[in-house]
Amino acid sequence: MSALKAYVSAVEFLRRAGWLESAAIAGVLIVTLIAVFARWLTPFAPDLRVAEPYLAPSVMHWFGTDEIGRDLFSRIVLGIQYTWLPGLAIVVFSFAIGGFIGLIAGAMGGRIDLAIERTVDLFVVLPATLIALAMVVALGPGLANAMIAIIVFWWPVYARICRGEIRRLSALPHVEAARISGVRGPRLLLRYLLPGAMPALLVTATLDIANVIMTLSAMSFLGLGQPAPAPELGAMTARALESLTVYWWLPILPAAVIFLVCLLANLAGDGLRAALRGA
Amino acid sequence: MTEPVLAIKNFSVVLIREGRAFRVLDEIGFSVAPGEIVALVGESGSGKSTIGLALQGLLPQDSRPRVTGSIRIAGTELVGAPGQVLRMARRRLIRAISQDPMGALNPTMTIRRQLRESTGADDQVIEEWLRRTGLRDPARIAGSLPHRLSGGQCQRVLIAMSMMARPKLLIADEPTTALDITTQAQFLYLLRNLARAQQTAVLFVTHDLNFAVSLADRMLVLYAGRIVEIGAVADVAGNPAHPYTAGLLAARFDFDSDRARPLPTLPERHGDADAGHGCAFAPRCTMARADCRAIRPPLRSAPVHPGAVACLHAEELPLHTKQRSVAEPWPVRAIAGAAVALQLSGVSKSFVSGRQLLWGRHRSAQVLRSIDLTIKLGECVALVGESGAGKTTILRMAAGLLLPDSGTVFRIDVVPPQLVYQDPVSALTPWLSIGEQVGERLRVFRIDPDMHRRLVGEALELVGLDRRVMHALPRELSVGQCQRAVIARAVVVPPKVLLCDEPLSALDVSLAATTLNLLGDIRRRLGMAMLFVTHDLAAARIVADRVAVLQSGELVEDGDPDTLIMAPKAAYTRSLIAAMPRLHGGNRRLAACRP
Numbered sequence: 001m002s003a004l005k006a007y008v009s010a011v012e013f014l015r016r017a018g019w020l021e022s023a024a025i026a027g028v029l030i031v032t033l034i035a036v037f038a039r040w041l042t043p044f045a046p047d048l049r050v051a052e053p054y055l056a057p058s059v060m061h062w063f064g065t066d067e068i069g070r071d072l073f074s075r076i077v078l079g080i081q082y083t084w085l086p087g088l089a090i091v092v093f094s095f096a097i098g099g100f101i102g103l104i105a106g107a108m109g110g111r112i113d114l115a116i117e118r119t120v121d122l123f124v125v126l127p128a129t130l131i132a133l134a135m136v137v138a139l140g141p142g143l144a145n146a147m148i149a150i151i152v153f154w155w156p157v158y159a160r161i162c163r164g165e166i167r168r169l170s171a172l173p174h175v176e177a178a179r180i181s182g183v184r185g186p187r188l189l190l191r192y193l194l195p196g197a198m199p200a201l202l203v204t205a206t207l208d209i210a211n212v213i214m215t216l217s218a219m220s221f222l223g224l225g226q227p228a229p230a231p232e233l234g235a236m237t238a239r240a241l242e243s244l245t246v247y248w249w250l251p252i253l254p255a256a257v258i259f260l261v262c263l264l265a266n267l268a269g270d271g272l273r274a275a276l277r278g279a
Numbered sequence: 280m281t282e283p284v285l286a287i288k289n290f291s292v293v294l295i296r297e298g299r300a301f302r303v304l305d306e307i308g309f310s311v312a313p314g315e316i317v318a319l320v321g322e323s324g325s326g327k328s329t330i331g332l333a334l335q336g337l338l339p340q341d342s343r344p345r346v347t348g349s350i351r352i353a354g355t356e357l358v359g360a361p362g363q364v365l366r367m368a369r370r371r372l373i374r375a376i377s378q379d380p381m382g383a384l385n386p387t388m389t390i391r392r393q394l395r396e397s398t399g400a401d402d403q404v405i406e407e408w409l410r411r412t413g414l415r416d417p418a419r420i421a422g423s424l425p426h427r428l429s430g431g432q433c434q435r436v437l438i439a440m441s442m443m444a445r446p447k448l449l450i451a452d453e454p455t456t457a458l459d460i461t462t463q464a465q466f467l468y469l470l471r472n473l474a475r476a477q478q479t480a481v482l483f484v485t486h487d488l489n490f491a492v493s494l495a496d497r498m499l500v501l502y503a504g505r506i507v508e509i510g511a512v513a514d515v516a517g518n519p520a521h522p523y524t525a526g527l528l529a530a531r532f533d534f535d536s537d538r539a540r541p542l543p544t545l546p547e548r549h550g551d552a553d554a555g556h557g558c559a560f561a562p563r564c565t566m567a568r569a570d571c572r573a574i575r576p577p578l579r580s581a582p583v584h585p586g587a588v589a590c591l592h593a594e595e596l597p598l599h600t601k602q603r604s605v606a607e608p609w610p611v612r613a614i615a616g617a618a619v620a621l622q623l624s625g626v627s628k629s630f631v632s633g634r635q636l637l638w639g640r641h642r643s644a645q646v647l648r649s650i651d652l653t654i655k656l657g658e659c660v661a662l663v664g665e666s667g668a669g670k671t672t673i674l675r676m677a678a679g680l681l682l683p684d685s686g687t688v689f690r691i692d693v694v695p696p697q698l699v700y701q702d703p704v705s706a707l708t709p710w711l712s713i714g715e716q717v718g719e720r721l722r723v724f725r726i727d728p729d730m731h732r733r734l735v736g737e738a739l740e741l742v743g744l745d746r747r748v749m750h751a752l753p754r755e756l757s758v759g760q761c762q763r764a765v766i767a768r769a770v771v772v773p774p775k776v777l778l779c780d781e782p783l784s785a786l787d788v789s790l791a792a793t794t795l796n797l798l799g800d801i802r803r804r805l806g807m808a809m810l811f812v813t814h815d816l817a818a819a820r821i822v823a824d825r826v827a828v829l830q831s832g833e834l835v836e837d838g839d840p841d842t843l844i845m846a847p848k849a850a851y852t853r854s855l856i857a858a859m860p861r862l863h864g865g866n867r868r869l870a871a872c873r874p
Contacts, residue, residue: 173700174708180678180695181719181768195710 013275027264028206031084037079040255042074046231054247064249066240072249076257079231084261086147087213093151095205101196105159106166107189117163120156128153129215136224143226146219150212161204165197199276206269208268210262217258233258280352283310283449285334286478290348290358292329292338292504303329305504306348308578311448314478316471318491318512320527321501322787323758327484329504331450334482335375336365353447374441375450379457380433384425389799390436391421398443408439413469418562432461435469441817442473449474452484459665460814464858465496474785488531489860492516497586500524503559510586520581520588525600530792533594534844534859538821540608541796558591566592566599609803614824617655618691619678620808621776626650626686628672646672647832649686656691656775659802659809661819661840663855664829670812673829674698674778677810691808696776697769699798702785703762707753713739714749717768738771739764741804742797759790766797769799773805780812795822816855829851 014022033135034041044050044061049069057064063072105116132149139145169175170193217234219225226232233254240250292304304326311317319327329338332677334357338344350357352372357365377383385393394405402421409417412435425433434454441449455463471494474481486493491498491512498515499525500508508521519525526545537540546563557572558564564571571591581588583597590596628647646669654660664670675681676688679695690696700706706717718735726734736746742763755762762782769777779798783791799822802809813819819826820840828836828849835849847853 173702173706176680177698177700177706177768178708178716178719178767180680180698181716182694182723183719191711192708196708 009167017271017275021267021274024264024267025271028268031261031264032088034042034077035081035084035088037122038078042071042077044071044074046070046074046078047229056247057249063246063253066250067243069278072253076233076254079233079236079254080257080261082143082226082230082232083213083216083234083258086143087209087216090147090150090154090216091205094154094208095158095201097151098155099159099162099197099201101155102159102162102164103166103189103194106163106170107193113163116159120159120163122155123153124160126153132215133219133222133224136219141168141224141227142229146216148227149204150215154208154212158201158204161200162197163224165200166193169193169196189245199273201274203269203276206265206272209265209269211261213258213265283351284313284353285311285317285482286349286351287330288349288351290350291346292326292333293345294329294339294342295423296342303504304333306827307504307506308348309499309506309509311482313447313480314475315497316474316481316483316495318483318485318495318498319499319501320485320488320491321466322486323711324503324791325501326504326766327486327501328452331375331452331482331484334373334448335369347680355470356803358795371444372447373450374444374446374448375452376434376437376441376454378453380430380437380454381425381457383437384433385524386425389422389424390428394421394436394440394443397440400443404443405439409436409442410434411473412439413465414439430457431459431466434458434462434466438466438470438473442477442479445477446479450484451481453486454483455485455490460816461665461858463490470494487860488516488527488788489533493860500527505559505562506587506589506664508581508586509578510581510584514584514586518583520583520586520593520596521560521590522564522566522596522599525596527788530789532792532795532821534816534820534856536817536821538840541606541799542792543606544796544819545792547757547790547793558589560713566595568592605770609799612657612803614655614658617657617691618656619653620656620689620691621654621696621810623650623652623673623676623683624687624689626673626676626683626688628669628676628684645832647683650832650834652827652834654776654808654810656808657803657806658825659799659811659823660825660827661811661813661823662827662829663813663816664818665814665855667831668829669709669832670814670829671780674780674810674812677776678778684745690776692775694772694774696778697774699762699765699777699779699782703751703765703782704785706765707761709753711752712749713751713753713756713764717749717764717771720768720772734771738767741770741801742767758786759793762786762790762794763797767799770801770805770807773807775808777802777807777809778812779809781814782811783813783815791818798822816844816859828855 017025047070050071051061051065051069053065053067053069055061055065061071061073065074066072067073101116105113132153135149135152136145139149175192178188183192215226217237220235221238222233225235236254237251237258240247244251288308289311290304290307291302293300294303307330319330321327332338333346335349338346344357348358353367354366355364355372357368391402391405394400406417406421408418414420414432414435420428420432420436428436454470455466458466467490470481473479483491483495495512498510498512499506500515500521502523508515508519508524515524516528519528529543530545532542556575558567558576561567561571574591576589576591578587578589582594602710626647627645627649628644629643631643650673652660652673662670662673672681676683677696678698707713717729717738721731721734735749738772739746739748744760744763744767748756748760748764753764756764782794782798786794795818798809811819811822823840826840826843827834828851830851834842836847836852843852844856847856
């Protein structure tokens with residue numbers, strides 16, 4: 001019975017989201033798996049010289065080799081880990097922090113709401129990327145610092161969306177009915193309000209992963225992300241840029257993977273939005 | 280016989296919803312003569328609006344409509360016609376007025392520009408037309424943006440816009456839902472006069488039989504996408520040949536209905552099962568036989584009037600209706616000596632309006648002016664008034680959701696009174712089970728889970744739902760079941776006061792009667808006081824022991840429903856009564872309230 005129910009809801013989801021978007025959602029999950037198990041998936045040791053430098057893509061080395069002779073395919077597989085997992089972590093943290101603060105603002109109203117809203121405004125009007133860059137320079141380059149700098153400027157978006165959704169839901173008859181029934185406090189927030197705000201937040205989050213990855217890559221590109229030997233995709237593109245005309249695969253292939261991953265995340269976000277719209 | 284403006288033959292529409300194909304219209308065929316007004320009547324989901332949409336080529340493309348059959352407008356075939364022909368027909372031959380007049384006008388363009396764009400007429404003609412629709416000061420209206428106009432004025436502008444194009448056919452889809460009762464009657468009067476003067480045929484889509492009778496020449500009753508009865512309004516309304524029509528008519532209440540006992544109703548519909556080969560109405564029909572489920576009844580000439588009916592056993596209907604037992608009258612209870620359950624004394628309320636800037640004065644609009652209203656235990660008071668009269672404000676104050684500026688609100692019990700909402704579907708949280716929502720008010724008692732479940736089940740059974748419904752989500756329920764669940768939530772812990780906010784306005788004829796019966800039954804059984812807010816004086820008369828009429832924030836009259844309707848004291852009450860359409864008053868009533 002429950003298996004049948006699960007099957008029906010899966011079919012329902014596919015139909016609402018569309019096949020391309022559903023495939024993208026599956027793709028996002030696969031990318032996450034690749035990122036987690038990257039160490040075991042590389043055909044060659046990604047940090048060692050395994051062949052002649054500057055070999056063009058071939059059957060042996062699918063994506064060719066780099067200036068030291070490291071296998072580019074292995075480095076990109078590992079690069080997915082170095083790019084995707086921090087991106088995901090940034091979105092999850094921003095989601096949690098922003099969602100929580102937005103929930104408080106929306107539910108409390110009054111002065112607390114006003115104070116939070118003005119703080120959010122402050123963050124939104126600042127040129128986020130620029131100041132995040134400045135922050136990393138001040139803290140010193142490195143993955144952890146880059147992530148902190150991005151989260152600091154990323155959560156307000158979630159706070160604002162969550163607050164707006166909570167305000168909207170609070171005015172709906174069914175929430176008012178719950179209030180009249182004596183539901184209040186955490187129960188009202190968690191059972192009646194938060195589930196209603198979830199679709200908007202989830203959709204924003206999936207669409208945001210691409211943005212975060214781009215920002216992270218941009219930082220690495222500028223040399224503010226992970227230090228040199230780390231196979232971060234943005235940094236790999238940056239370092240190999242001068243050899244674009246001679247050894248095209250070195251900058252193009254990592255960039256293409258960034259592009260693909262962002263595209264998948266965006267499509268998945270679209271699919272999720274379509275699927276959750278009716279729910 | 281003149282050539283028909285509209286001739287529809289074997290017309291079917293199949294829409295894909297949720298991945299499944301639904302036959303929304305099933306072999307429809309009828310024709311409309313020039314200047315004739317035909318009412319399309321049916322419950323929501325009967326396909327009545329789909330006919331209008333199909334004529335305008337506005338079927339939802341997302342549902343990949345499959346259209347078969349033939350529609351001819353003034354000799355032009357529309358089904359399968361190239362885009363150019365369709366566009367020409369839409370511009371020259373067909374015009375439509377929608378439910379929501381405000382939404383149909385472009386908020387960024389003046390009325391004059393919109394009329395000019397739609398019809399190409401010059402200013403003088405435009406103003407002349409605006410005057411013809413009964414708008415005073417047409418020059419000012421023409422120069423205004425839509426948000427400056429009231430709903431009634433917008434609807435008049437729209438009818439001018441439609442009629443100026445001298446269309447052959449006007450589609451009016453529930454054009455009065457957004458209007459107040461007094462405006463509704465004037466609007467229908469205007470619509471009929473213009474249609475007659477211009478020989479424009481009108482398709483009037485409505486769920487309200489009273490309006491259909493007062494406006495139209497012929498009536499077409501639809502059920503599940505099929506025509507079940509067609510004929511002159513007087514014939515169909517006076518002498519229905521189909522059990523569905525008879526049921527609808529019986530369920531419809533007006534000033535002549537018997538208020539001492541529950542209203543007759545149709546059995547509720549469960550699910551949208553495809554009728555297949557049988558009669559679509561058979562599952563709800565009290566005289567259905569085995570053959571009704573096997574043979575699709577053809578449309579044939581009706582035995583009791585010159586129209587047509589699709590029922591195998593139409594001959595037996597008169598006999599069947601006679602045998603129908605009349606419900607037991609409501610028990611009579613004395614309320615004179617009962618305790619006061621809810622009392623508003625000298626209550627006033629203003630709302631801040633206009634832009635709130637850092638400087639400058641706030642303008643405030645007074646919504647209520649020293650209201651005095653008392654409801655005793657076991658008594659039901661209906662609060663009647665048009666939109667903006669302050670009905671909802673009173674209700675929300677009674678519920679404790681708003682505080683009065685001055686005056687006091689007294690309630691007999693400390694728990695907030697319970698509310699029954701306008702739209703039952705939006706009053707239920709979509710992601711929580713019915714049982715959880717109904718049981719919410721039991722949580723304060725901290726009873727054990729078995730007891731909790733039993734009480735929820737009992738509340739559901741009290742309102743006529745199966746107790747298994749507690750595991751369902753709201754979207755698995757029909758509108759009628761949702762309404763019952765909302766009422767179950769309100770009475771799971773019986774409140775002393777039950778507040779109802781226009782609980783009928785989102786419901787079909789039969790469902791409205793069912794809801795009135797249910798509320799009447801429950802309040803008597805539990806001895807609750809009830810405040811019933813409505814714009815519908817007929818519903819107020821049926822449900823309430825006392826009717827209070829509210830006009831722009833002031834109570835103008837208060838009294839026994841029948842006395843109030845027979846001998847209204849206030850001029851405003853008189854105009855409300857005159858505007859109410861009546862089933863057996865016919866067109867005369869409409870003529871009586873000309874603007």
